[in-house]
Amino acid sequence: MLRFMAIRIARAAITMFLVLVIAFVTLRLSGTPFEFMYPEGITAEHLAALEAKYGLDRPWIEQFWVYLTDVAQGNFGRSLYTNEVVWEMYAERMPYTLAVGGLALLLAILIGIPLGAFAALYRTAPGARVGMGFAFLGYAIPHFVIGIGLILFFGYYLRVLPTTGLATPQHYILPVVALAIPMIAAIARFMRAAMLDAIGHPHVNTAVSKGLTDGQVARGHIVRNATIPLITVLGLEIAGLLNGSIFVEAVFSLPGVGRVLVDAVEGRDFPVLQFGLIAYALIVVCVNLLIDLLYVLADPRIRLEG
C-alpha cells in the first residue's frame, strides 16, 4: 500500500512540475508586458533597464527558479489589465464556482447512484427505462446546450425560475441542474454497468442460496462491489465539473471564475491564465490522490497487493 501511494504521489509531483513548466513557458513565450505597459513605445535602453530590473535578461533556468520560488510563496503577479492581484481575483469569485459545483456534485451523487442501481436491479421496469433514456440524452448533450434549453423552458416558457446571476437561492437551481445533468447521466450509466457486472459474480449466487433477502443481497453484495469502481469515475467527473462550470457560468452569466478565465484568454492576460492553469491542475491532482487513497481504503485487494 505504501508503495502504491508512493508511486501515485510521485506521479502527482511530476504532473504539477510539468504544469508549472507549461505555465512558465506560456508566460514567457507571450512576450514581455512592457509593450503593454508603455503603449506609446519605449527606447531600447529603457527596455533593457526594465528587463534587468525584473530579471528577464537572465538565463531561462534561473528565471524558472525565480518563478518557482514566487509560486511557492503564493506570488502569482497581477492582471495586465486591472492590475488586480491575480490570487485575489480568483479568491473573490471562487466561492460561487465552488457553491454551484458542490451542489451539482451532491445532486449528481444523490440521483445518479440510486438511478443506476435501480435500473440494474429492475432492468425491465418502465421507470428504469425512462430513467436510463434520460441518462442517455444527458450523457450526449453538452452543458451549454442543456443550459440554453433550461433557460428557454423554465425561464421564458414557464417563467418560473430566474436565469441570470446568483442573486437569490432560486437563482442557483438552473445552473446547478445544468451542471449536474451530464454528471447524473454518467454516474447512473456507470453504476448500472458496474451493478450488472457485480450481479454476475458467484458470491451473489451464494448469498441468494443461503437465504438472504433480495434487499440484503443488493445492499451487502452488489451495491458495495459496484461502488468501488464508481470512486474512480467520481474522480474523473470532478475534473469534468471544472470544465463544465466554465460553460455553465457563461450560459447563466454567473460571477464565478469561468468568466475570469475566458476574459483572460480574449485579452491575452497571461498572469491570470497561468494561475487558472496551476489552480485547476492542483485541484485535479489532489482529487486524484484522494480518490486513489479512498480506493485503497475501500478495496482490501489493492492494499494486500501492495
Added chain:
Amino acid sequence: MAELSAPTARRLRPDLLTLSAAGLLTIIALGLLAPLIAPHDPNATNLLARSQPPVWMEGGTWPHALGTDNIGRDLLSRCLYGIRTSFGIATLGLIFSAVLGVALGLLSGLGGAWVDRIVMTVTDVFITLPNLLLLLCGIALLGTDIWVLVLMIGLIRWEAYARLVRGQVLALRAEGYVEASRALGGSTTRIALRHILPNLASPLIVILTLSFPGVLLMEAGLSFLGVGVQPPTASLGRMIGDGRDYLINAWWISGMPSLVIVTITLLFQIIGDALRDRIDVLADG
C-alpha cells in the same frame, strides 16, 4: 461472426445502428455540399429580415425556413456551413491526434523497456492535465486561427490512442508472424509498418468514432465561449453563443444550431453505444 449465422430477415431489417449511421452520413453530406445547397450566402446580412422566426411560426417565410439571426443572416445556411466548419475542424484534429498517438504508441510498444516507461509516464501525466485550461492557454498564446484549434485539439487528445496502440502492439508482438519476420531479419520499423500497423486499423477506427463527438463538442464549446472559430465564419458553437443575448425574443437564433448539435451528438452516441456492445476494444486498451 454471430451476424452471419443470424437469419437473413433479421439482418436486412434496418436497425438503430444502421439508421443512425445513415442519418449521420446525411448530415455530413449536407455539410460537405453546403456551398451548393445553402439557399443564401451564410454571411449575407439582410437588415429588413432581422430575427425572423422559422417558417412554422407566425411571421416565418419559406426563403428563411429556419429563420434569421439578429442581423438577418439565414440560419439554415449558417447551420449548413456550421456543420461543415465543425466537422472539418474535428476531423483534422482527430487525424492529427491519431497520428501522434499511433506514433507514440508504436514507439512505446516496440522501443524497449525504457522508452516504454518514459512514454507511458508522459501519457499518465497528460491524462490528469486539465485539457480545457491547456486549450485556453494555447489559444491565448497562438491566436484563434482554425489551424491553431486543429493543432491544440490534436495535441491534447492523443493519449487514448497511444494507450490503445501500445496495448495492441504488446499483444501482437507475441504473434508467430511477427517473430518470423524478426527471425528473417526484419527491422523494427519494417515490423511496425508491415505487420503491426495494418492490424491496428479496426480497433483504431472504433476508438476514433467513439471519440469524434468529444472533439466536435470541444470545438463547439470553445466557439461558444467566443475563443474558438471567429466571426464571420459560421460555427455551430459560435451561433449558440451569439444567440444567447436574444433568447427571450428570438430563441431560434441559439435554438436551431443547438438542435443540430444535439442531433449530431445523439446519433454519435447511439452508434458509439452499439459499437461498444459489439467490440469491446476499450476494455483492453
